[in-house]
Amino acid sequence: MNDYKVFELGNLRLQRGMTLPNAQLTYQTYGQLAADKSNAVLYPTSYGAQHMDIEWLIRPGGILDPEKYFIVIPNMFGNGLSSSPSNMAEPYGMGRFPTFSHWDNVQAQNRMLREVFDIEHLALVYGWSMGAQQALHWGAIFPDQVDNICAVCGSARTTPHNKVFLEGVRATLTADPAWHEGGFTARPVRGLRAMGRLYAGWAMSQAFYRQEKHLELGFASLEDYLVRGWEANFLRRNGDDLLAMLAVWYDSDISDNEIYDGDLAAALGAIKARAMIMPSRTDLYFTPEDSEIECAQMPNGEYRSIESIWGHRAGNPLDNADDEARIRGAVQDLLGD
DSSP states (O other): OOOOEEEEEEEEEOTTSOEEEEEEEEEEEESOOOTTOTTEEEOOOOTTOOHHHHGGGBSTTSSBOTTTOEEEEEOOTTSSSSSOGGGOOTTSBTTBOOOOOHHHHHHHHHHHHHHHHOOOOBSEEEEETHHHHHHHHHHHHSTTSBSEEEEESOOSBOOHHHHHHHHHHHHHHHTSTTEETTEESSOOHHHHHHHHHHHHHHHSOHHHHHTTHHHHTTOSSHHHIIIIIIIHHHHTSOHHHHHHHHHHHHTOBTTOSTTTTTOHHHHHHTOOSEEEEEOBTTOSSSOHHHHHHHHTTSTTEEEOOBOOSSGGGGGSOTTOHHHHHHHHHHHHHHHTO
16 A cells, blocks of 8 residues: 555744744554544654554554544654655755754644544554654643554664764765765665665674574575665665764653653653653663663553563564564454454
């Protein structure tokens, strides 16, 4: 399902102080909205993903069931479908890009839900990775509008160690010879391929490679997996878009706004929703220890680790039925299914 809908935001004033003319938020919907609008679920996108990349888990009997719920996937700013460096008109372009934030994402999503569907309350916000960051932003910024949160392999505030990982990704991508004065002058093929290889070492655990799980996925060798599984993943995307989303991830913080003024404990304590916090035990950058610390400060937080060797990808278990079942069970517990 590669079609999508467009919500026109007009001239959007961004949190970091710039205005984006003719801003657009693209989204896709699944299922039917109940007459009383009680079955609405929001499912934001993750880093580098577009709605068609993550909709696989929306199916009857799946993690999100469209026969029971009305599910909306909003594409985050910077992902190439919603307003992004790759589709901005001048004066933006060639290194002159505005900075997005998760505040911008969730505020735009809230407008879309209200103005298009008259939805003022969500049964669930579900997200993986940067999607989980947006889910937790929803809980803190709109505490009276969310019943449940399922945050899988994400964080309320990007940790220093996670930033070290992101600095490595940024340095790898911008080492491409096409990088010039804040933007790319040509497609950064060398940088995108290198980025994929770097990511492969962080996203999957040591045990994943030791047990040669990549061969079970149908790849002929480790090199085949790196080329077709990881280089190919980032070659699909625009380099400037990837850097725009990376900056949002780097600065992600549910308290970085005028409501909480940087007080993370206050922001976590303000989340009224029942929040299922689900790290992967072997995630190398959204670690279970960090998730446990944040969860303990949420009034209705429940910590439920995914015991898996699939690293960060345990939270997006397209090829892993056991981890999918664990996440599906958590969502069913939240929603009372």
